[in-house]
Amino acid sequence: KAGVTQTPRYLIKTRGQQVTLSCSPISGHRSVSWYQQTPGQGLQFLFEYFSETQRNKGNFPGRFSGRQFSNSRSEMNVSTLELGDSALYLCASSLSGPYNEQFFGPGTRLTVL
């Protein structure tokens, strides 16, 4: 069974730009959660999607948004990038929600210059 895949693996952007990250969950998993990981803050929950609906959202500004498609693939968008957005962005898929076992992807390393 293929694991969770994320593209791209690395991104370098400049302040003010926007970026879109993609996540393909394990086949059959309908829940996708996104996390931001930084050395100082650990794993911070961004949002969770299930069957194309956002069910939960973390404490991040509106510049962070996402969506999920009918095949459960998910995208995350960050607009007007700031230096502090530099981080590893991880997505995790599960059968029905983050309260089940989650399978994490390798992450996208975003650097904002």
Place this chain on the structure above:
Amino acid sequence: QQPVQSPQAVILREGEDAVINCSSSKALYSVHWYRQKHGEAPVFLMILLKGGEQKGHEKISASFNEKKQQSSLYLTASQLSYSGTYFCGTEEKGGAQKLVFGQGTRLTINP
């Protein structure tokens, strides 16, 4: 509310035991444990759903004290492969169905 993990870091020799604690100020429905090796994605270890529940995974086990809103992860006779950062994730009672992760405990096992 982010759970608090202690210690923040620990260094052991192979074969020694370790305990990692996770504490929340909120009433908890479940506690999840993950391990992340350097440069890799977090990997699921176990979920504890009931107060007092203990689960095991090889020589790694955990307990959940619902009254104290605490969980502890026990690593017995640690192996080099246990090195990594351990995260607890908590799901609050009556709250949104999401996990809030602690800041992690870095475990280093030396030969």
